[in-house]
Amino acid sequence: MVELTGNTLTLEDVKRVCYEGELVSISKDSLKKVKGSRDAVDKIVSEKRTIYGINTGFGKFSDVVIDESDVNDLQKNLIRSHACGVGDPFPEVVSRAMILLRLNALLKGFSGVRPVIVERLVTLLNSNIHPVIPQQGSLGASGDLAPLSHLALVLMGEGKVQYNGTIYATEEVYKKEGLTPIELQAKEGLALINGTQAMTAMGVVNWIEANDIAIQSEWIAALTMEGLEGIIDAFHPAIHEARGYPEQMEVAERMRNLLAGSQLITKQGDKRVQDAYSLRCIPQVHGASWQSLNYVKEKLEIEMNAATDNPLIFDGGETVISGGNFHGQPIAIAMDFMKIGVAEFASISERRIExxxxxxxxDLPPFLSAKPGLQSGAMIMQYCAASLVSENKTLAHPASVDSIPSSANQEDHVSMGTIASRHAHMIIQNVRRVLAIECICALQAVQYRGVEKMSPQTFAFYEEARKIVPSITEDRVFSEDIENLTDWLKKNKRQWTTQLNELIFQ
Structure with a gap:
């Protein structure tokens, strides 16, 4: 059980809840804060004080005062009108993360929602009822308005949800689970949709997948080192300590551990004096990508525990401040940085494939072909990798440098952070496929060299991977091999991270 406080959520907690299905609960202190914040909103309404989002319109309509009898309709209209998302839905794990993050933000007690709102979000998580949320339509400022409106619709008993692997109308699932739609009251609709939880949820899932891919890239690079009889001296600790980047030193250490005991690697001067950069500079290039992931992790863990709606309520309602915490620029820049860092894993991998x-x-058979000339072998697999790498270069263009004014120029600078996070996810999928191609080629290369000469570590990886992709004895439809190995890498990501950690800390 993960207890939520609004302040202590970690990426490891998100893994447990979103990937492993762990249940969540609300801390007593945070629920007390929620109640106090709601009392403040009720007091504002009863005193007829004019406060943005409670009894005014939104965006350019912020100067329009709403009658007390209409404040509930104001919230309902807000959600319905803002549910303008389009395109394919976010992956279910992202929808689940979105609920978790929105819940955690509301538990900080600055948003003015009733306890029934946070309790319903807990129910959705613990009952595996996940809103169907279209990916496109957010500018990433004023919050992720369109995506989060689709989440809020579900609290109202509207929209669609994914439940037990099937998409239903929310009202159907509510009947099955004995749930009653919630009628949103003053401030609650705005509190649910002013926030960065779509880009952050996508970002958290991105980071979890990218972190696993980064580890897998080292296992696969180690296979390639053996397939090409690479020079181990390039990973000597003295070189990396001389430069001083911790991430670079850590990659070099992991490569040494992976290759310990291998008879396929060489020393300087054995066969050549030095390797090409794609082998020699693995610690430097991979290490720099790890730096970007570490930066992203820091920003995500701040944002996961941040109050990002507007206005925020302090001092029991005596201080209600309109600000801009919903602006997604910190996450937009982090996602753009992630895009560059992750794309480099594929860029250098494709060069190793070549x-x-x-x-x-x-000195291997041309294109690793069983019968060069008659059979093309891995020739077009390299084409495929090159295509994916090229596509990544387009996707890596920073989304955060763009801005288009909205709401009649009231919202005149936006982050495009949700676009950045979506593109980062697309890059990650491409990178995994490039690594799968490198893995297929490296498996074939070490087989030609003699698998009995591999390190015990890489041989264990080889044996597991060969269960998915058999040896290339003749040409076949390699698309199936690439997709099968890609799926295997995605499903078995924890296994190789754990094994590498055991190697280092044993």
């Missing part, structure tokens, strides 16, 4: 298949760059 070295594995190009007969002018190695």
């Amino acid at each position: 070295r594995l298949v190009n007969p002018q760059l190695n």
Whole structure:
């Protein structure tokens, strides 16, 4: 059980809740804060004080005062009108993360919602009822208005949800679960949709997947080192300590551990004096990408525990301040940084693929073909990798440098952070496929060299991967191999992270 406080959520907690289905609960102190914040809103309404979002319109309509009898309709109209998301839905795990993050933000006690709102969000999580939320339509400022409105619709008993692997109208699932739609009251609609939880939820899922991919890239790079009889000296600790980047030193250490005991790696001067950069500079390039992931982790864990709606309520309602915490710029920049860092794993991987298949760059059979000329072998797999890498270069263009004014120029600078997070997710999927291609080629290369000469660590990886992709004895539809190995990497990500940690800390 993960207890939520509004202040202590970690990425590890998100993994447990969103990937492993762990239940959540609300701390007593945070629920007390929620109640106090709601009492403040009720007091504002009863005193007929004019406060943005409670009894005024929204955006350019902020100067329009709403009659007390209409404040509930104001919230309902807000959600329905703002539910303008389009395109394919977010992955279910992202929808689940969105509920979790929105719940955690409301528990800080600055948003003015009733306890029934946070309790319903807990029910959705613990009952695996996940809103169907279209991916496109958010500018990433004023919050993720469109995506979060689709989440809020579900609290009202409207919209669609994914439940037990099937999409239903929310009202159907509510009947099955004995749930009653919630009629939103003053401030609650705005509190649910002013926030960065769509881009942050997507960002958290991105980070979890990217972190696993980064580890897998080292296992696969180690296979390639053996397939090309790479020079181990490039990973000597003295080189990396001389530069001083912790991430670079850590990659070099992991590579040394992965290759310990291998008879396929070489020393300087054994076969050549030095390797090409795609082998020699693995710690430097991968290490720099790890730096970007570490930066992203720091920003995500701040944002996961942040109050990002507007206005925020302090001092029991005596201080209600309109600000801009819903602006997604910190996460937009972090996602753009992640895009660059993760894309580099594929960029350098594709260059290693080229070295594995190009007969002018190695002494292996041309394109790792069983019958060169008659059979093309891995020739077009390298084409595929090159195509994915090129696509990543387009996707890596920063979304955060763009802004288009909205709401009659009231909201005149926006972050495009949700676009950045979505593009980061697309890059991650491409990177995993490029790594799968490198893995297929490296498996074939070490087989030619002699798997009995591999390190015990890489041989264990080889044996598991060979269960998914058999040896290339003749040409076949390699698309199936690429997708099968990609799925295997995605499903078995924890296994190789755990094994590598055991190698280092044993």
